Amino acid sequence: MMTEANPRIVVIGAGIVGASIAYHLAGRGAQVTIIEKGAPAAGATAKSFAWINVSSALDVPYARLRDQALGEWHRLAAEIGPGLGLDWCGTVFATAEASKTEQRVDTHAAWGFDIRKLDRRQIEALEPGLVNPPPVGAIATGEGAIDPVAATVALVDGAQRAGAQLIPDGEVRGIDAPGNRVSAVELDDRQVPADIVVVAAGTQALALCAPLDVTVPIQSSPGLILRFETSGRLLNHVVVTSDMELRQVSDDQLLVGADYPDEAAGETVDGVARRVTSQIGTRLRGGETATLTSVEVGVRPMPSDGFPIVGFSAKVDGLYLAAMHSGVTLAPAIGRFAAMEIVDQTEVAALEDYRPGRF
Numbered sequence: 001m002m003t004e005a006n007p008r009i010v011v012i013g014a015g016i017v018g019a020s021i022a023y024h025l026a027g028r029g030a031q032v033t034i035i036e037k038g039a040p041a042a043g044a045t046a047k048s049f050a051w052i053n054v055s056s057a058l059d060v061p062y063a064r065l066r067d068q069a070l071g072e073w074h075r076l077a078a079e080i081g082p083g084l085g086l087d088w089c090g091t092v093f094a095t096a097e098a099s100k101t102e103q104r105v106d107t108h109a110a111w112g113f114d115i116r117k118l119d120r121r122q123i124e125a126l127e128p129g130l131v132n133p134p135p136v137g138a139i140a141t142g143e144g145a146i147d148p149v150a151a152t153v154a155l156v157d158g159a160q161r162a163g164a165q166l167i168p169d170g171e172v173r174g175i176d177a178p179g180n181r182v183s184a185v186e187l188d189d190r191q192v193p194a195d196i197v198v199v200a201a202g203t204q205a206l207a208l209c210a211p212l213d214v215t216v217p218i219q220s221s222p223g224l225i226l227r228f229e230t231s232g233r234l235l236n237h238v239v240v241t242s243d244m245e246l247r248q249v250s251d252d253q254l255l256v257g258a259d260y261p262d263e264a265a266g267e268t269v270d271g272v273a274r275r276v277t278s279q280i281g282t283r284l285r286g287g288e289t290a291t292l293t294s295v296e297v298g299v300r301p302m303p304s305d306g307f308p309i310v311g312f313s314a315k316v317d318g319l320y321l322a323a324m325h326s327g328v329t330l331a332p333a334i335g336r337f338a339a340m341e342i343v344d345q346t347e348v349a350a351l352e353d354y355r356p357g358r359f
């Protein structure tokens with residue numbers, strides 16, 4: 001916890017999570033240095049599907065945190081303006097298994113979230129581009145998507161305007177913590193002194209913290225992001241099907257998230273790309289003329305229990321961890337709450353289930 005009057009805070013990583021923490025810390029007048037081994041948004045953030053949602057929450061407290069995060073995106077939109085690339089388009093679930101959709105709706109509606117069932121006619125009215133939609137679907141109107149790179153850059157810019165320093169192309173090789181108290185981070189060519197170190201390094205959190213004997217059980221979970229050029233908009237919402245997620249990012253670009261190939265079963269990235277291209281051609285009206293323009297592998301930072309890891313380490317004084325999947329959804333809430341915990345030396349109740357000490 002922070003004891004110095006104006007501590008030197010180093011944020012390792014300028015993905016969307018580190019960028020948001022730096023933005024909120026700098027906005028509170030803290031002394032912040034962001035160190036990024038590449039450029040802002042160089043990691044998982046650039047290859048995210050970037051759907052902002054409550055409806056994939058695993059339990060009620062997590063759904064509440066995600067719901068708060070959606071509200072925090074509205075706040076950031078008012079603070080930062082259109083540069084975030086926010087699109088509150090809503091989500092249409094069109095999964096083949098009616099029972100799965102019904103279960104999702106029943107659980108989330110019982111938790112008090114805005115999601116309701118659709119019949120086939122209603123799905124067709126909302127998404128006329130879907131060929132042969134399932135008999136049961138759902139809509140979550142309050143959800144949306146973001147441009148994750150634009151948002152990260154806007155947050156880093158905002159942090160810099162509020163006085164934060166950015167060190168790009170600087171890889172942190174180690175965190176110094178003599179006597180279990182952070183004192184500096186090590187770059188190739190220099191040492192940067194620090195009273196607080198925020199590890200927002202995505203999948204790299206594990207390797208950075210292991211020498212301090214701090215466990216951050218983050219797995220690397222790959223996924224595919226495919227981009228298609230389309231003649232006009234084929235879809236109006238984020239659309240979730242049984243085997244992919246789709247959304248129009250502009251009038252002529254469709255983004256598709258698909259599972260990484262099952263290599264054990266002989267699948268390849270090219271094979272999945274061919275399958276998805278063929279599915280776009282048969283399942284979407286106008287999809288037959290869509291052209292695949294890129295296929296990228298993104299690597300999700302996935303905590304071993306699926307929930308975020310956020311807060312001060314109980315082992316090393318001054319070490320604050322922020323590693324999670326769904327970082328695009330959660331970033332504005334995590335950023336504001338982390339800044340409160342660091343600057344105000346308070347514990348935010350919404351984060352209490354996600355402490356690093358649970359492992």
Ligand SMILES: Cc1cc2nc3c(=O)[nH]c(=O)nc-3n(C[C@H](O)[C@H](O)[C@H](O)COP(=O)(O)OP(=O)(O)OC[C@H]3O[C@@H](n4cnc5c(N)ncnc54)[C@H](O)[C@@H]3O)c2cc1C
Nearest residue numbers: 013015017037043044045048051172202223298326327329
């Ligand atoms: C295919 C895919 C689809 C996804 N879809 C969604 C979705 O729809 N909705 C959602 O909410 N989330 C989604 N996610 C997850 C989301 O993208 C991540 O949770 C989020 O981007 C994590 O952000 P981050 O800032 O923690 O990590 P990152 O974006 O990985 O940022 C970490 C940064 O730290 C830097 N770094 C690492 N080590 C060091 C070091 N030693 N020194 C200096 N810098 C370092 C990296 O270069 C990187 O820029 C998806 C992810 C993937 C891959």
